[in-house]
Amino acid sequence: MVETRIVIKNLTVSFEEDSYCLKDVNLSILTNEILGIIGPAGSGKTTFLRTLNRLNDLYPDFKMEGQVLLDGKDVYCGWNKNKLRKNVGMVFAMPNPLPMSIYDNIAYGPRMAGIKKRKKLDELVEESLHSAYLFDEVKDRLDKPALKLSGGQQQRLCIARTLAVEPEVILFDEPCSGLDPISTAKIEEAMAKLKEEYTLVLVTNNTKQAARVCDRTAFFLMGELVELDDTDTIFTVPKDKRTEDYITGRFG
């Protein structure tokens, strides 16, 4: 039985008058799927992602119309925004661990949520590191600064940190854009495992990555959702000419 986790209705987003970042986007995100979002630079992929956890609220000129529903509740008026962001975690394009130890980076979210017991925190940290495929590499130096890790490790730390807050949905904003192929493979492996428990949305500039890991893929162009279908279909028999042109590298 396929459940719907997030429903987006007639979503239009703008940061300036008479210019749209997203235009009348309608789509649903299913529970325990990896939804890929591809499209050229400036097509609104990241804006779309940041609308889901209300991170666009940080920009004073952000304006939106339409609805985003998480579990049937409106993200912009039904949810408390801090609670929403705990439920909808995010991994950024550039790894952005906080300037503290590895342990503290992961314990940050749970501590904020009021968990103080050392034992419970230890458990959460270990579990999250395991799920992000990082535990074995850092288990002996949890008290070392997170910024000393390599880029790929930092990014997996960011995934672990997101998991420690126990979200339902995780948004990935080009998580591998600065990483080497081996680190990328590790993160993709982690994502494939994570979808058993979470719902993932992956924005990527790498169409091959979308083809490898996503269940369904959406193609955005200039703020519009051009096509959304099973990844196999999108990459083999796309319905729209523009999708075909993009994935075959004819424009973009």
Next chain:
Amino acid sequence: MDYKAVKEFVVEKAILVCGLVSIIGVILIFFFLLREGGSFFLKVPLSEFLTGKNWYPTSTPPQFGILPLLLGSLIVTGGAVLLAVPLGVCGAIFIAEVAKGSLKEFLKSGVELIQAIPSVVLGFLGAKVLGAYVMDWFGLDTGLTAFTASLLLAFMALPTIISVMEDAVTAVPHRYRESAIAMGATRWQTIYRVVLPAAASGMAAAIMLGIGRAIGETMVVAMASGNAAIIPKSIFDPVKTLTATIATEMGEATGTHALALFAIAIVLFAITLLVNVTADFLIHRKRVK
């Protein structure tokens, strides 16, 4: 021959000289201070100078104990720091993290405006207006007290603290804030748990620079602190600071008295140097954690 090489050489050396001039200046100042002040210590031992309770430079025999002056400087500066640091920290956080748009610009230029007030004007206002209020509020015999001077000094140290600290807070990379917020942190949790720790060394440096400013300030304390070289019993007593002593006594000081003022200058120099080195250390300290 080679015009470019000559030009390169001349420019390089000219810059070198410019750089050296300021260093040479410091060395000369240090040299003269030590020479004048040093000969004072041949007459009065250092321990007696630092711990003597009486500053009677013109009586016979003269007594050169700067303990009351040290305490005066300490109590005035300490009071100013206690007032200015919390205000400065909160002000800087507000300007850097909370205030937006025109309010932010207004506050920033307002803070800078404080710095534009000549200290003699502030001292004059403080002595005449604030002093009268202080006398009234606390039922004192005189309004010229350590407290009055502390209030004014706090006001003067605020712009330094706020502007340096605001820079430190603003310099915290935006991605730290984003990552905390994306994990569901409220604005206050983000500021308190992420932004402030990341800015801590810069903030500490701002406080040290503010303290340095307060210790070295002369005109305001000379005008508003009452200039009584006695060991203060409370913050509402008149005091005399190291700086004010040099400024008010140098006109008529001769002989050993004049040398004693140089010795005070050495002490001041040492204190401000210590404060500045600490600030420098805090700014450049590698974050370990």
